[in-house]
Amino acid sequence: MDLRARTKQATREAIGQAALRLAIERGPHGLALVRVHDIATAAGVSPRTYNNYFSSREEAICAFQADQSRRAGQALRSRPAGEPLDQAVTAAVIGLYTDPEPDKAGLRMIMMTPELEGEALKAFSMAEGPLAEAIAARTGTDLARDVYPAVMAAAVTGAVRVAGRHWLESGTTESFAAVLRRTLACVFSTAPPAASVPPAPPGARGDL
Amino acid sequence: MDLRARTKQATREAIGQAALRLAIERGPHGLALVRVHDIATAAGVSPRTYNNYFSSREEAICAFQADQSRRAGQALRSRPAGEPLDQAVTAAVIGLYTDPEPDKAGLRMIMMTPELEGEALKAFSMAEGPLAEAIAARTGTDLARDVYPAVMAAAVTGAVRVAGRHWLESGTTESFAAVLRRTLACVFSTAPPAASVPPAPPGARGDL
DNA sequence: GCACTGGTTGCGTGTCACGCATTTTGTGTG
DNA sequence: CACACAAAATGCGTGACACGCAACCAGTGC
Numbered sequence: 001m002d003l004r005a006r007t008k009q010a011t012r013e014a015i016g017q018a019a020l021r022l023a024i025e026r027g028p029h030g031l032a033l034v035r036v037h038d039i040a041t042a043a044g045v046s047p048r049t050y051n052n053y054f055s056s057r058e059e060a061i062c063a064f065q066a067d068q069s070r071r072a073g074q075a076l077r078s079r080p081a082g083e084p085l086d087q088a089v090t091a092a093v094i095g096l097y098t099d100p101e102p103d104k105a106g107l108r109m110i111m112m113t114p115e116l117e118g119e120a121l122k123a124f125s126m127a128e129g130p131l132a133e134a135i136a137a138r139t140g141t142d143l144a145r146d147v148y149p150a151v152m153a154a155a156v157t158g159a160v161r162v163a164g165r166h167w168l169e170s171g172t173t174e175s176f177a178a179v180l181r182r183t184l185a186c187v188f189s190t191a192p193p194a195a196s197v198p199p200a201p202p203g204a205r206g207d208l
Numbered sequence: 209m210d211l212r213a214r215t216k217q218a219t220r221e222a223i224g225q226a227a228l229r230l231a232i233e234r235g236p237h238g239l240a241l242v243r244v245h246d247i248a249t250a251a252g253v254s255p256r257t258y259n260n261y262f263s264s265r266e267e268a269i270c271a272f273q274a275d276q277s278r279r280a281g282q283a284l285r286s287r288p289a290g291e292p293l294d295q296a297v298t299a300a301v302i303g304l305y306t307d308p309e310p311d312k313a314g315l316r317m318i319m320m321t322p323e324l325e326g327e328a329l330k331a332f333s334m335a336e337g338p339l340a341e342a343i344a345a346r347t348g349t350d351l352a353r354d355v356y357p358a359v360m361a362a363a364v365t366g367a368v369r370v371a372g373r374h375w376l377e378s379g380t381t382e383s384f385a386a387v388l389r390r391t392l393a394c395v396f397s398t399a400p401p402a403a404s405v406p407p408a409p410p411g412a413r414g415d416l
Numbered sequence: 417g418c419a420c421t422g423g424t425t426g427c428g429t430g431t432c433a434c435g436c437a438t439t440t441t442g443t444g445t446g
Numbered sequence: 447c448a449c450a451c452a453a454a455a456t457g458c459g460t461g462a463c464a465c466g467c468a469a470c471c472a473g474t475g476c
Contacts, residue, residue, distance in 0.1 A: 002423070003473065011423090036463070046425050051464060054367050058326075096285050118326030120331055146377065147387070150370040151363075151394040158362025179355070186359040190294075212453070219454090244432070254456050259433065263425060 011045060012053050014064035019054075023061050024105050028113045031057075034208035058119035062110055068120045069157070072096060073130025077165070085138060086188035089156055094140060097160060098177045108168050124161050140202070152187075159183040195208040219253060220261050224271035226250035227262075231269050232313050236321045239265075266327035273318055274331035277365070280304060281338025284346070293346060294396035297364055298389060305368060306385040316376050332369050336361045348407070360395075367391040 001009075019039045026033050034057060040050040054060040059073035073097045079088040111119050136143040143149050163183040167176050216359075227247045234241050242265060248258040283304045287296040318328050340361035344367040351357050371391040373382050388413040 007473095008423075018463095022379050047463095048425055048427090048465090049423080052424080055464065118330045121329035123324045125329055147370055147374050147391045150374070151367050151391045152369050154366025155359075155363035155395060158366045160361050162355055162358040162362050170352065175278070183355045186356050187363060197272045210443080215442090216454075243459050255432095256434090257456070260455075265432095330437065 010199070011043070012050070012063065015039065015043040015045065015050055015053055016067075017108055018055060018058035020064060020106055020109065023057075023113075024109050028109060031113060031115055046159070058116050058118075061116060062090040062123040065110055065120065068096065069127035070130065071111045072127035072157075073134045076131060076134035081138075085135065085152075085186075086187050087154075088138065089135070089188075090184045093160060093184060095155065097180065100176070101176055102164075104168065107164055110191050111164050111168060122163075124157050125154075127157045131156060137200065142182055155187045159187050212382035219251070219257070220271065223247060223251040223258055223261055224275075226267035226270055226274060227265060228314055228317065231265075232290035232317050233322075237324055239321060263272065264327075267349040268326050269324060270318055270331040271326065272309075272314070274334050276304065276334035277332055281342045282363075284339060289301060293309060293343065294392075296346065297343070297360075297396075298392045301364065301392060302385045302388050305388065306383070309370075309384055312376065314413075315372055319372050319376060328367075332365050333362075335365045335368070339364060363395045365390065367395050387396065 019034070021043060022034045023037055024033060036047050036050060036057065039060060040047040040056065043050070050060070056061065071094070075092040076088060079092055083091075110116055110123070126149070130150040132143060135141075135152050136146070140150065140171065141148050160183070163176065163180045166172070166183070167174070167179045174180065181192035211377060224332070227242070230242045230246055230250060231239060244255050244258060244265065247265065249256040251258065258268070262271065267274075269387040282298070284296060287300055290297075302318050309404050318324055321328075336358070337349040340351060343349075344354070344357035347357065368388065371384065371388045374380070374391070375382070375387045380387065390416070
Protein backbone atom coordinates (compact mmCIF):
# COMPACT_ATOMS: atom_id res chain seq x y z
CA MET A 1 0.00 0.00 0.00
CA ASP A 2 1.66 3.22 -1.14
CA LEU A 3 1.44 6.59 0.50
CA ARG A 4 -1.53 7.64 -1.55
CA ALA A 5 -3.67 4.71 -0.50
CA ARG A 6 -2.60 4.99 3.11
CA THR A 7 -3.47 8.67 3.44
CA LYS A 8 -6.73 8.05 1.69
CA GLN A 9 -7.62 5.30 4.12
CA ALA A 10 -6.55 7.54 6.98
CA THR A 11 -8.77 10.34 5.72
CA ARG A 12 -11.70 8.01 5.45
CA GLU A 13 -11.22 6.79 8.98
CA ALA A 14 -10.70 10.29 10.29
CA ILE A 15 -13.98 11.43 8.79
CA GLY A 16 -15.80 8.37 10.03
CA GLN A 17 -14.46 8.73 13.54
CA ALA A 18 -15.23 12.43 13.62
CA ALA A 19 -18.76 11.79 12.45
CA LEU A 20 -19.40 9.10 15.04
CA ARG A 21 -17.81 11.13 17.81
CA LEU A 22 -19.91 14.19 17.03
CA ALA A 23 -23.04 12.08 16.79
CA ILE A 24 -22.37 10.63 20.22
CA GLU A 25 -21.66 14.05 21.68
CA ARG A 26 -24.82 15.67 20.34
CA GLY A 27 -26.81 12.63 21.44
CA PRO A 28 -29.26 10.50 19.49
CA HIS A 29 -31.84 13.25 19.62
CA GLY A 30 -29.69 16.01 18.23
CA LEU A 31 -28.48 13.98 15.32
CA ALA A 32 -29.96 16.53 12.93
CA LEU A 33 -27.68 19.08 14.54
CA VAL A 34 -24.57 17.31 13.33
CA ARG A 35 -23.83 19.36 10.26
CA VAL A 36 -21.64 18.26 7.43
CA HIS A 37 -19.49 21.28 8.05
CA ASP A 38 -18.84 20.16 11.62
CA ILE A 39 -17.80 16.68 10.61
CA ALA A 40 -15.49 17.97 7.93
CA THR A 41 -13.90 20.51 10.25
CA ALA A 42 -13.48 17.97 13.03
CA ALA A 43 -11.74 15.67 10.58
CA GLY A 44 -9.52 18.46 9.32
CA VAL A 45 -10.86 18.39 5.83
CA SER A 46 -13.06 20.52 3.60
CA PRO A 47 -16.78 19.80 3.38
CA ARG A 48 -16.31 19.09 -0.28
CA THR A 49 -13.77 16.39 0.54
CA TYR A 50 -16.07 14.88 3.11
CA ASN A 51 -18.55 14.04 0.46
CA ASN A 52 -15.96 12.70 -1.85
CA TYR A 53 -15.87 9.90 0.71
CA PHE A 54 -19.44 9.72 1.94
CA SER A 55 -22.69 10.83 0.44
CA SER A 56 -24.56 11.20 3.68
CA ARG A 57 -23.87 11.77 7.34
CA GLU A 58 -25.45 8.44 8.15
CA GLU A 59 -22.99 6.66 5.92
CA ALA A 60 -20.06 8.39 7.57
CA ILE A 61 -21.28 7.59 11.05
CA CYS A 62 -21.69 3.91 10.25
CA ALA A 63 -18.48 3.64 8.26
CA PHE A 64 -16.56 1.87 11.00
CA GLN A 65 -19.22 -0.77 11.42
CA ALA A 66 -19.37 -1.24 7.68
CA ASP A 67 -15.62 -1.70 7.39
CA GLN A 68 -15.80 -4.18 10.21
CA SER A 69 -18.45 -6.22 8.47
CA ARG A 70 -16.48 -6.30 5.27
CA ARG A 71 -13.84 -8.37 7.02
CA ALA A 72 -16.24 -11.14 7.98
CA GLY A 73 -15.46 -13.36 5.01
CA GLN A 74 -11.76 -13.20 5.60
CA ALA A 75 -12.28 -13.89 9.31
CA LEU A 76 -14.14 -17.10 8.55
CA ARG A 77 -11.64 -18.20 5.93
CA SER A 78 -8.81 -17.84 8.38
CA ARG A 79 -10.29 -20.55 10.61
CA PRO A 80 -8.74 -24.01 10.39
CA ALA A 81 -10.16 -26.03 7.50
CA GLY A 82 -11.30 -29.01 9.51
CA GLU A 83 -13.30 -27.03 12.06
CA PRO A 84 -17.06 -27.64 11.96
CA LEU A 85 -19.04 -24.79 10.44
CA ASP A 86 -20.78 -23.68 13.59
CA GLN A 87 -17.58 -23.51 15.61
CA ALA A 88 -15.69 -21.78 12.82
CA VAL A 89 -18.39 -19.17 12.33
CA THR A 90 -18.78 -18.58 16.03
CA ALA A 91 -15.06 -18.14 16.55
CA ALA A 92 -14.68 -15.93 13.51
CA VAL A 93 -17.59 -13.68 14.41
CA ILE A 94 -16.58 -13.35 18.03
CA GLY A 95 -13.04 -12.56 17.03
CA LEU A 96 -14.21 -9.99 14.54
CA TYR A 97 -16.69 -8.13 16.71
CA THR A 98 -15.03 -8.36 20.08
CA ASP A 99 -11.36 -7.96 19.29
CA PRO A 100 -11.66 -4.89 21.35
CA GLU A 101 -14.94 -5.06 23.24
CA PRO A 102 -17.10 -2.68 21.20
CA ASP A 103 -17.69 0.86 22.40
CA LYS A 104 -21.12 0.81 23.94
CA ALA A 105 -21.86 4.45 23.21
CA GLY A 106 -20.95 4.06 19.57
CA LEU A 107 -22.87 0.84 19.14
CA ARG A 108 -25.88 2.34 20.87
CA MET A 109 -25.76 5.35 18.62
CA ILE A 110 -25.58 3.23 15.50
CA MET A 111 -28.11 0.59 16.47
CA MET A 112 -30.66 2.53 18.47
CA THR A 113 -31.05 5.74 16.50
CA PRO A 114 -34.05 5.53 14.19
CA GLU A 115 -32.54 7.85 11.60
CA LEU A 116 -29.56 5.54 11.32
CA GLU A 117 -31.57 2.36 11.06
CA GLY A 118 -31.20 1.99 7.32
CA GLU A 119 -27.50 2.67 7.28
CA ALA A 120 -26.91 0.43 10.25
CA LEU A 121 -28.68 -2.46 8.59
CA LYS A 122 -26.66 -1.80 5.47
CA ALA A 123 -23.47 -1.75 7.47
CA PHE A 124 -24.15 -5.07 9.17
CA SER A 125 -25.50 -6.70 6.05
CA MET A 126 -22.26 -5.96 4.26
CA ALA A 127 -20.95 -9.04 5.99
CA GLU A 128 -23.46 -11.24 4.19
CA GLY A 129 -21.81 -11.45 0.81
CA PRO A 130 -18.31 -12.33 1.98
CA LEU A 131 -19.70 -14.61 4.67
CA ALA A 132 -21.86 -16.46 2.18
CA GLU A 133 -18.87 -17.03 -0.07
CA ALA A 134 -16.78 -18.30 2.78
CA ILE A 135 -19.55 -20.58 3.98
CA ALA A 136 -20.06 -21.92 0.48
CA ALA A 137 -16.35 -22.64 0.20
CA ARG A 138 -16.30 -24.34 3.56
CA THR A 139 -19.37 -26.49 2.99
CA GLY A 140 -18.68 -27.27 -0.64
CA THR A 141 -21.96 -25.77 -1.74
CA ASP A 142 -22.57 -23.62 -4.79
CA LEU A 143 -23.47 -20.03 -4.03
CA ALA A 144 -25.23 -19.66 -7.34
CA ARG A 145 -27.54 -22.65 -7.01
CA ASP A 146 -27.81 -23.48 -3.34
CA VAL A 147 -29.59 -21.04 -1.12
CA TYR A 148 -27.99 -22.52 1.99
CA PRO A 149 -24.85 -20.36 2.21
CA ALA A 150 -26.69 -17.08 1.69
CA VAL A 151 -29.39 -18.01 4.17
CA MET A 152 -26.84 -18.96 6.79
CA ALA A 153 -24.90 -15.78 6.19
CA ALA A 154 -28.04 -13.72 6.60
CA ALA A 155 -28.97 -15.62 9.74
CA VAL A 156 -25.53 -15.06 11.20
CA THR A 157 -25.52 -11.33 10.59
CA GLY A 158 -29.02 -11.24 12.01
CA ALA A 159 -27.72 -12.98 15.11
CA VAL A 160 -24.97 -10.39 15.41
CA ARG A 161 -27.52 -7.59 15.26
CA VAL A 162 -29.76 -9.23 17.80
CA ALA A 163 -26.79 -9.79 20.06
CA GLY A 164 -25.93 -6.12 19.82
CA ARG A 165 -29.46 -5.03 20.64
CA HIS A 166 -29.70 -7.45 23.53
CA TRP A 167 -26.33 -6.45 24.90
CA LEU A 168 -27.38 -2.81 24.86
CA GLU A 169 -30.97 -3.07 25.98
CA SER A 170 -31.12 -5.77 28.60
CA GLY A 171 -29.01 -4.55 31.47
CA THR A 172 -26.87 -7.63 31.21
CA THR A 173 -23.40 -7.81 32.67
CA GLU A 174 -22.33 -10.44 30.20
CA SER A 175 -19.54 -9.70 27.78
CA PHE A 176 -20.59 -9.06 24.22
CA ALA A 177 -18.80 -12.26 23.27
CA ALA A 178 -21.02 -14.23 25.62
CA VAL A 179 -24.19 -12.77 24.15
CA LEU A 180 -22.91 -13.43 20.66
CA ARG A 181 -22.28 -17.03 21.60
CA ARG A 182 -25.87 -17.36 22.72
CA THR A 183 -27.43 -15.83 19.62
CA LEU A 184 -25.20 -17.80 17.29
CA ALA A 185 -26.11 -20.97 19.13
CA CYS A 186 -29.75 -20.26 18.27
CA VAL A 187 -28.84 -20.15 14.63
CA PHE A 188 -27.03 -23.45 14.71
CA SER A 189 -29.41 -25.41 16.90
CA THR A 190 -32.93 -25.23 15.65
CA ALA A 191 -34.62 -26.36 18.81
CA PRO A 192 -36.21 -23.58 20.84
CA PRO A 193 -35.03 -23.43 24.44
CA ALA A 194 -37.07 -25.86 26.51
CA ALA A 195 -38.85 -23.09 28.34
CA SER A 196 -37.68 -19.73 29.44
CA VAL A 197 -34.72 -19.16 31.75
CA PRO A 198 -31.97 -20.00 29.27
CA PRO A 199 -28.20 -19.53 29.54
CA ALA A 200 -28.45 -16.97 32.31
CA PRO A 201 -25.32 -17.40 34.40
CA PRO A 202 -26.04 -19.98 37.08
CA GLY A 203 -27.06 -18.31 40.27
CA ALA A 204 -27.89 -14.99 38.69
CA ARG A 205 -31.21 -13.37 39.51
CA GLY A 206 -33.20 -14.13 36.37
CA ASP A 207 -35.79 -11.47 36.94
CA LEU A 208 -33.48 -8.52 36.84
CA MET B 209 -62.09 2.74 10.28
CA ASP B 210 -63.69 6.08 9.58
CA LEU B 211 -63.46 8.08 6.39
CA ARG B 212 -60.49 10.05 7.63
CA ALA B 213 -58.32 7.01 8.26
CA ARG B 214 -59.40 5.37 5.04
CA THR B 215 -58.59 8.32 2.82
CA LYS B 216 -55.34 8.78 4.63
CA GLN B 217 -54.40 5.17 4.02
CA ALA B 218 -55.48 5.57 0.42
CA THR B 219 -53.30 8.63 -0.01
CA ARG B 220 -50.35 6.82 1.48
CA GLU B 221 -50.82 3.93 -0.88
CA ALA B 222 -51.35 6.20 -3.85
CA ILE B 223 -48.09 7.98 -3.18
CA GLY B 224 -46.25 4.73 -2.61
CA GLN B 225 -47.59 3.17 -5.77
CA ALA B 226 -46.84 6.26 -7.80
CA ALA B 227 -43.30 6.35 -6.48
CA LEU B 228 -42.65 2.69 -7.24
CA ARG B 229 -44.24 2.94 -10.67
CA LEU B 230 -42.15 5.96 -11.63
CA ALA B 231 -39.02 4.32 -10.31
CA ILE B 232 -39.67 1.26 -12.44
CA GLU B 233 -40.38 3.38 -15.49
CA ARG B 234 -37.24 5.45 -15.21
CA GLY B 235 -35.26 2.31 -14.52
CA PRO B 236 -32.79 1.54 -11.73
CA HIS B 237 -30.22 3.82 -13.31
CA GLY B 238 -32.38 6.90 -13.61
CA LEU B 239 -33.60 6.74 -10.06
CA ALA B 240 -32.13 10.16 -9.40
CA LEU B 241 -34.43 11.47 -12.11
CA VAL B 242 -37.53 10.58 -10.15
CA ARG B 243 -38.29 13.95 -8.63
CA VAL B 244 -40.49 14.50 -5.66
CA HIS B 245 -42.66 16.73 -7.78
CA ASP B 246 -43.28 13.88 -10.21
CA ILE B 247 -44.30 11.46 -7.49
CA ALA B 248 -46.64 13.97 -5.91
CA THR B 249 -48.23 14.89 -9.22
CA ALA B 250 -48.62 11.26 -10.20
CA ALA B 251 -50.34 10.60 -6.90
CA GLY B 252 -52.54 13.66 -7.28
CA VAL B 253 -51.27 15.49 -4.23
CA SER B 254 -49.07 18.47 -3.57
CA PRO B 255 -45.35 17.96 -3.03
CA ARG B 256 -45.81 19.26 0.48
CA THR B 257 -48.36 16.56 1.20
CA TYR B 258 -46.08 13.87 -0.15
CA ASN B 259 -43.64 15.07 2.40
CA ASN B 260 -46.18 14.70 5.19
CA TYR B 261 -46.22 10.98 4.49
CA PHE B 262 -42.64 10.21 3.54
CA SER B 263 -39.39 11.95 4.23
CA SER B 264 -37.52 10.53 1.27
CA ARG B 265 -38.20 9.08 -2.13
CA GLU B 266 -36.63 5.83 -1.07
CA GLU B 267 -39.07 5.50 1.78
CA ALA B 268 -42.01 6.08 -0.52
CA ILE B 269 -40.77 3.56 -3.05
CA CYS B 270 -40.36 0.87 -0.41
CA ALA B 271 -43.58 1.70 1.41
CA PHE B 272 -45.48 -1.25 0.03
CA GLN B 273 -42.84 -3.72 1.09
CA ALA B 274 -42.69 -2.11 4.51
CA ASP B 275 -46.44 -2.33 4.99
CA GLN B 276 -46.27 -5.95 3.93
CA SER B 277 -43.63 -6.74 6.51
CA ARG B 278 -45.60 -5.08 9.25
CA ARG B 279 -48.26 -7.74 8.86
CA ALA B 280 -45.88 -10.61 9.55
CA GLY B 281 -46.66 -10.90 13.23
CA GLN B 282 -50.38 -11.06 12.64
CA ALA B 283 -49.86 -13.63 9.89
CA LEU B 284 -48.02 -15.93 12.24
CA ARG B 285 -50.52 -15.45 15.04
CA SER B 286 -53.35 -16.44 12.76
CA ARG B 287 -51.88 -19.94 12.33
CA PRO B 288 -53.46 -22.74 14.37
CA ALA B 289 -52.05 -22.92 17.87
CA GLY B 290 -50.92 -26.52 17.78
CA GLU B 291 -48.90 -26.21 14.59
CA PRO B 292 -45.13 -26.66 15.01
CA LEU B 293 -43.15 -23.46 14.76
CA ASP B 294 -41.39 -24.23 11.50
CA GLN B 295 -44.59 -25.13 9.72
CA ALA B 296 -46.47 -22.18 11.13
CA VAL B 297 -43.76 -19.72 10.17
CA THR B 298 -43.38 -21.20 6.70
CA ALA B 299 -47.09 -21.09 6.03
CA ALA B 300 -47.45 -17.59 7.41
CA VAL B 301 -44.54 -16.18 5.46
CA ILE B 302 -45.54 -17.83 2.23
CA GLY B 303 -49.09 -16.65 2.64
CA LEU B 304 -47.91 -13.13 3.37
CA TYR B 305 -45.41 -12.73 0.56
CA THR B 306 -47.07 -14.72 -2.19
CA ASP B 307 -50.74 -13.93 -1.73
CA PRO B 308 -50.44 -12.45 -5.10
CA GLU B 309 -47.15 -13.61 -6.61
CA PRO B 310 -44.98 -10.52 -6.15
CA ASP B 311 -44.38 -8.18 -9.05
CA LYS B 312 -40.94 -9.05 -10.33
CA ALA B 313 -40.20 -5.58 -11.66
CA GLY B 314 -41.11 -3.96 -8.40
CA LEU B 315 -39.21 -6.46 -6.30
CA ARG B 316 -36.19 -6.13 -8.55
CA MET B 317 -36.31 -2.36 -8.25
CA ILE B 318 -36.49 -2.51 -4.48
CA MET B 319 -33.97 -5.25 -3.88
CA MET B 320 -31.41 -4.68 -6.62
CA THR B 321 -31.01 -0.92 -6.65
CA PRO B 322 -28.01 0.14 -4.58
CA GLU B 323 -29.52 3.49 -3.64
CA LEU B 324 -32.51 1.67 -2.18
CA GLU B 325 -30.52 -0.89 -0.25
CA GLY B 326 -30.86 0.79 3.11
CA GLU B 327 -34.56 1.40 2.78
CA ALA B 328 -35.16 -2.09 1.45
CA LEU B 329 -33.41 -3.65 4.42
CA LYS B 330 -35.42 -1.41 6.69
CA ALA B 331 -38.62 -2.44 4.96
CA PHE B 332 -37.93 -6.15 5.30
CA SER B 333 -36.59 -5.88 8.82
CA MET B 334 -39.83 -4.28 9.93
CA ALA B 335 -41.14 -7.79 10.13
CA GLU B 336 -38.66 -8.69 12.83
CA GLY B 337 -40.32 -7.06 15.80
CA PRO B 338 -43.82 -8.41 15.26
CA LEU B 339 -42.43 -11.78 14.22
CA ALA B 340 -40.28 -12.03 17.31
CA GLU B 341 -43.27 -11.29 19.52
CA ALA B 342 -45.38 -13.87 17.77
CA ILE B 343 -42.61 -16.46 17.99
CA ALA B 344 -42.10 -15.72 21.65
CA ALA B 345 -45.81 -16.16 22.26
CA ARG B 346 -45.87 -19.42 20.34
CA THR B 347 -42.81 -20.94 21.98
CA GLY B 348 -43.50 -19.66 25.45
CA THR B 349 -40.22 -17.80 25.59
CA ASP B 350 -39.58 -14.36 27.02
CA LEU B 351 -38.69 -11.74 24.46
CA ALA B 352 -36.89 -9.67 27.07
CA ARG B 353 -34.59 -12.38 28.38
CA ASP B 354 -34.34 -15.06 25.71
CA VAL B 355 -32.55 -14.17 22.54
CA TYR B 356 -34.16 -17.07 20.71
CA PRO B 357 -37.30 -15.35 19.37
CA ALA B 358 -35.45 -12.33 18.06
CA VAL B 359 -32.75 -14.45 16.46
CA MET B 360 -35.30 -16.65 14.75
CA ALA B 361 -37.24 -13.61 13.56
CA ALA B 362 -34.09 -12.10 12.11
CA ALA B 363 -33.17 -15.38 10.48
CA VAL B 364 -36.62 -15.68 8.93
CA THR B 365 -36.62 -12.20 7.46
CA GLY B 366 -33.12 -12.88 6.21
CA ALA B 367 -34.41 -16.01 4.53
CA VAL B 368 -37.15 -13.98 2.88
CA ARG B 369 -34.61 -11.54 1.51
CA VAL B 370 -32.36 -14.30 0.25
CA ALA B 371 -35.34 -15.96 -1.38
CA GLY B 372 -36.18 -12.73 -3.14
CA ARG B 373 -32.64 -12.27 -4.40
CA HIS B 374 -32.41 -15.86 -5.55
CA TRP B 375 -35.78 -15.73 -7.26
CA LEU B 376 -34.72 -12.62 -9.15
CA GLU B 377 -31.12 -13.45 -9.96
CA SER B 378 -31.00 -17.13 -10.74
CA GLY B 379 -33.09 -17.63 -13.84
CA THR B 380 -35.25 -20.07 -11.97
CA THR B 381 -38.71 -21.02 -13.11
CA GLU B 382 -39.79 -21.91 -9.60
CA SER B 383 -42.58 -19.99 -7.97
CA PHE B 384 -41.53 -17.53 -5.29
CA ALA B 385 -43.32 -19.72 -2.80
CA ALA B 386 -41.12 -22.66 -3.71
CA VAL B 387 -37.94 -20.66 -3.24
CA LEU B 388 -39.22 -19.35 0.07
CA ARG B 389 -39.89 -22.88 1.19
CA ARG B 390 -36.28 -23.79 0.44
CA THR B 391 -34.72 -20.84 2.23
CA LEU B 392 -36.96 -21.26 5.26
CA ALA B 393 -36.05 -24.93 5.37
CA CYS B 394 -32.42 -23.88 5.74
CA VAL B 395 -33.33 -21.82 8.76
CA PHE B 396 -35.16 -24.66 10.46
CA SER B 397 -32.80 -27.51 9.65
CA THR B 398 -29.27 -26.74 10.64
CA ALA B 399 -27.59 -29.40 8.57
CA PRO B 400 -25.97 -28.15 5.38
CA PRO B 401 -27.17 -29.90 2.23
CA ALA B 402 -25.20 -33.14 1.80
CA ALA B 403 -23.41 -31.79 -1.24
CA SER B 404 -24.57 -29.49 -3.96
CA VAL B 405 -27.58 -30.16 -6.21
CA PRO B 406 -30.27 -29.54 -3.63
CA PRO B 407 -34.03 -29.35 -4.04
CA ALA B 408 -33.89 -28.57 -7.73
CA PRO B 409 -37.11 -29.95 -9.20
CA PRO B 410 -36.49 -33.59 -10.12
CA GLY B 411 -35.51 -33.91 -13.74
CA ALA B 412 -34.70 -30.23 -14.15
CA ARG B 413 -31.38 -29.27 -15.74
CA GLY B 414 -29.35 -28.22 -12.74
CA ASP B 415 -26.75 -26.30 -14.70
CA LEU B 416 -29.07 -23.72 -16.17
C1' DG C 417 13.79 17.54 -13.29
C1' DC C 418 9.33 16.78 -15.57
C1' DA C 419 5.13 15.14 -17.04
C1' DC C 420 1.31 12.61 -15.05
C1' DT C 421 -2.04 10.56 -12.17
C1' DG C 422 -4.90 11.22 -8.40
C1' DG C 423 -6.59 13.72 -4.26
C1' DT C 424 -8.26 18.21 -2.38
C1' DT C 425 -10.69 22.41 -2.55
C1' DG C 426 -13.99 26.36 -3.88
C1' DC C 427 -17.95 27.61 -6.31
C1' DG C 428 -22.43 27.29 -8.38
C1' DT C 429 -26.72 24.83 -8.99
C1' DG C 430 -30.73 22.05 -8.52
C1' DT C 431 -33.14 19.43 -5.08
C1' DC C 432 -34.85 18.51 -0.90
C1' DA C 433 -36.86 18.30 4.06
C1' DC C 434 -39.37 20.76 7.15
C1' DG C 435 -41.45 24.68 10.08
C1' DC C 436 -45.25 27.77 9.99
C1' DA C 437 -49.52 29.79 8.68
C1' DT C 438 -53.70 29.15 5.90
C1' DT C 439 -57.30 26.83 3.76
C1' DT C 440 -60.17 22.86 3.02
C1' DT C 441 -62.53 18.80 4.60
C1' DG C 442 -64.54 15.40 8.12
C1' DT C 443 -66.75 14.78 12.74
C1' DG C 444 -69.59 15.43 16.65
C1' DT C 445 -73.11 18.38 19.04
C1' DG C 446 -77.11 21.35 20.10
C1' DC D 447 -79.31 21.76 9.79
C1' DA D 448 -75.81 24.96 11.43
C1' DC D 449 -71.79 25.50 13.99
C1' DA D 450 -67.55 24.74 16.44
C1' DC D 451 -63.74 21.66 16.53
C1' DA D 452 -60.16 18.40 14.74
C1' DA D 453 -57.40 16.87 11.15
C1' DA D 454 -55.47 16.81 6.74
C1' DA D 455 -53.82 19.40 2.46
C1' DT D 456 -51.50 23.20 0.72
C1' DG D 457 -48.32 27.34 -0.16
C1' DC D 458 -44.32 29.69 1.05
C1' DG D 459 -39.87 30.49 2.91
C1' DT D 460 -35.51 28.76 4.66
C1' DG D 461 -31.49 26.19 5.73
C1' DA D 462 -28.90 22.27 4.31
C1' DC D 463 -27.19 19.20 1.18
C1' DA D 464 -25.20 16.34 -2.87
C1' DC D 465 -22.73 16.76 -6.78
C1' DG D 466 -20.69 18.51 -11.31
C1' DC D 467 -16.98 21.32 -12.80
C1' DA D 468 -12.62 23.40 -12.90
C1' DA D 469 -8.44 24.97 -10.62
C1' DC D 470 -4.84 23.55 -7.62
C1' DC D 471 -1.53 20.73 -5.20
C1' DA D 472 1.05 16.57 -3.88
C1' DG D 473 3.06 11.96 -4.69
C1' DT D 474 4.85 8.84 -8.49
C1' DG D 475 7.46 7.12 -12.25
C1' DC D 476 10.39 8.01 -16.23
